[in-house]
Amino acid sequence: xxxxxxxxxxxxxxxxxxxxxxxxxxxxxxxxxxxxxxxxxxxxxxxxxxxxxxxxxxxxxxxxxxxxxxxxxxxxxxxxxxxxxxxxxxxxxxxxxxxxxxxxxxxxxxxxxxxxxxxxxxxxxxxxxxxxxxxxxxxxxxxxxxxxxxxxxxxxxxxxxxxxxxxxxxxxxxxxxxxxxxxxxxxxxxxxxxxxxxxxxxxxxxxxxxxxxxxxxxxxxxxxxxxxxxxxxxxxxxxxxxxxx
Ligand code: CA
Numbered sequence: 001x002x003x004x005x006x007x008x009x010x011x012x013x014x015x016x017x018x019x020x021x022x023x024x025x026x027x028x029x030x031x032x033x034x035x036x037x038x039x040x041x042x043x044x045x046x047x048x049x050x051x052x053x054x055x056x057x058x059x060x061x062x063x064x065x066x067x068x069x070x071x072x073x074x075x076x077x078x079x080x081x082x083x084x085x086x087x088x089x090x091x092x093x094x095x096x097x098x099x100x101x102x103x104x105x106x107x108x109x110x111x112x113x114x115x116x117x118x119x120x121x122x123x124x125x126x127x128x129x130x131x132x133x134x135x136x137x138x139x140x141x142x143x144x145x146x147x148x149x150x151x152x153x154x155x156x157x158x159x160x161x162x163x164x165x166x167x168x169x170x171x172x173x174x175x176x177x178x179x180x181x182x183x184x185x186x187x188x189x190x191x192x193x194x195x196x197x198x199x200x201x202x203x204x205x206x207x208x209x210x211x212x213x214x215x216x217x218x219x220x221x222x223x224x225x226x227x228x229x230x231x232x233x234x235x236x237x238x239x240x241x242x243x244x245x
Contacts, residue, residue, distance in 0.1 A: 004183060004242040006031065006107070009215030011223040012236040015195060021045035021100075022193045022236035023053040031107035032057045033238050035120045036167075037193040040089070040098035047092070048085050048100035048168055055081040060106055070108040071178040074115045078102065078167065078176050082117075085168035099168030103134055103191050105240065112183055115176040118166040121197045124181060125188040125209040130202040133179050137165035188215070189240040190222070195233030199226040215239040 010026035021038035023046075036052035038045030056077040063073035081102065089098035101118025114122050116134040119141070124131045135141070139162045144154035154160065165172055188209045192200070200222065212218035219239045226235045 003245070004185065005245050007215050007241040007243065008033065009217065009219035009239040009241075010237065011216075011219045013223050013227060013234065015227055015235050016232045017234055019046060020234045021049055022195070022234040023049040024191075024236050024238050025053050025057055026238050026240075027057065028240075030057065030061065032060055033105040033189070033191060033240055034102060035191045035193055035236050035238055036100045036102045037118065037120050037195075037234070037236070038100040039163075039166075040096050040168075044089070044092065044096065044098040045100070047088065048098050051085050051088065052081050052100050052102045052167055055084055056102065056104055060104075064106075064108060070106060070111070070113045071180065074104060074106060074113050074178050075175050077104070078115060078117060082167045082169065082172065082175075086170050089168055097168065099163070099166045101163070101193070102167050105189060105191065107183070110182055111180045112189070113178050113180045114189075115178045117169075117172075117176050118163050119194045119197075121192055121194075123190045123205055125190065125205050126184060126186070128206055130205045133181070135177070137163055139164055183242040185242060185244040187242040188218075189242075191238040191240075192222070193234060193236040195231045195235040196222060196226045196237050198233075199229040199231050213241075215241040 014020040025034040036049035038049030059077035101120040103116040103120040139159035140154040140157040
């Protein structure tokens with residue numbers, strides 16, 4: 001089994017928004033990483049993403065301690081967070097839908113399990129290869145995948161802000177797909193909310209991984225560049241570095 005020294009960097013910026021509805025977990029000791037981008041306005045968005053970062057690591061920890069399969073544990077954690085947020089939304093957020101995206105990564109033995117709901121993303125950077133590990137669950141992205149919209153049309157579509165899968169979604173028929181990968185020395189995992197990823201190219205990630213070996217320095221740089229490039233949203237980033245001792 002490959003042993004890595006895992007280092008993590010993280011940063012969340014409110015940007016121009018009146019509050020920060022993004023939350024993250026960057027727990028190098030427990031090998032759990034998570035970005036959640038809340039929605040629903042007022043306190044609802046913050047509450048939804050706050051519940052995600054509270055519930056998901058706790059369920060993961062319990063399920064893994066009980067020797068559950070890691071992929072199943074991730075799905076279970078997302079299911080429990082989904083149900084809890086649906087219930088809280090029914091009680092408290094009557095005018096707008098309360099919900100949050102989530103992208104989660106957990107390392108267990110020699111694999112990392114990644115899953116998402118919504119449009120927060122995870123990228124794996126290995127050498128000069130950049131791979132998007134997640135699927136955007138926006139209506140625009142789904143229309144682009146089935147060929148109804150071109151990539152350019154999807155980018156400017158009003159459906160780009162409409163999620164069909166997220167935590168707090170009562171109509172979700174199937175949960176998250178879990179995407180495992182086997183880390184190699186030098187790998188970088190970058191996770192971010194759309195306030196970050198809308199202002200990020202593959203070339204940025206390829207070059208940044210070489211330039212910023214320190215994950216905290218890179219997370220700071222990524223968030224600052226998104227803000228500089230005009231992101232008006234909350235901007236959140238978690239960078240995980242897999243290094244050989
Ligand atoms: Ca956002």
